[in-house]
Amino acid sequence: MKIKSANFVMSNSEVSKCPNEYLPEYAFIGRSNVGKSSLINMLTERKHLAKTSGRPGKTQLINHFKINDNWFLVDLPGYGYARVSKKSKKTFQKYITNYFEQREQLVCSFVLVDIRHEPQPIDMEFMQWLGENGIPFCIIFTKADKLKPAVIMKNVHGYLQKMTEDIWEEAPDYFVTSSSKAIGRDEVLSFIDSVNEEFFANKKA
């Protein structure tokens, strides 16, 4: 898919105030600093579309980016990090869970995990919550440039195996990416393309 346009539309903390056009959208969620905003910039080939930072906690609010005038990428704050209090560190903020529960045009969520790390309880908890709420998701492994190919495959398989041992009957679809090396760009965009096609075909029907 060619990205002809990619524009920031709005930021807010209320799902009811998100864009009211009924277009397919894809949300990026995961621990702070995992690379959600960087991945949006890599996919769109716009270096500064979403704000990134080496320090966790950069993205606040729900950020909508309109792509090719007919679908949205949504950048969300990370979980698992809170500058303010230890107590709120582990919980998912209410406006984020409201977004997932109420946003009907959310066709797929991408849960980002750092390919260098073992499955983390907070990610497992969040994916389990998505599953229980019937919210479709894929896993995106990030920062693949940090590892050798053999280690990438080993970590991916270990991760998916752990998921299926603990909670899931079947492993979710997944993508291996690197924002700094543009790895996985075509795969993620073709996936989005096919989901978009299905969305518009169903809309017409």
Ligand SMILES: Nc1nc2c(ncn2[C@@H]2O[C@H](COP(=O)(O)OP(=O)(O)OP(=O)(O)O)[C@@H](O)[C@H]2O)c(=O)[nH]1
């Ligand atoms: N080597 C490498 N670094 C990356 C990659 N993706 C992101 N980073 C770095 O990771 C840090 C965090 O990136 P962000 O995109 O801001 O992460 P985020 O998940 O949006 O973080 P929050 O908004 O704080 O939740 C930055 O220093 C990025 O340069 C990648 O694919 N490879």
Ligand SMILES: [Mg+2]
């Ligand atoms: Mg961010």
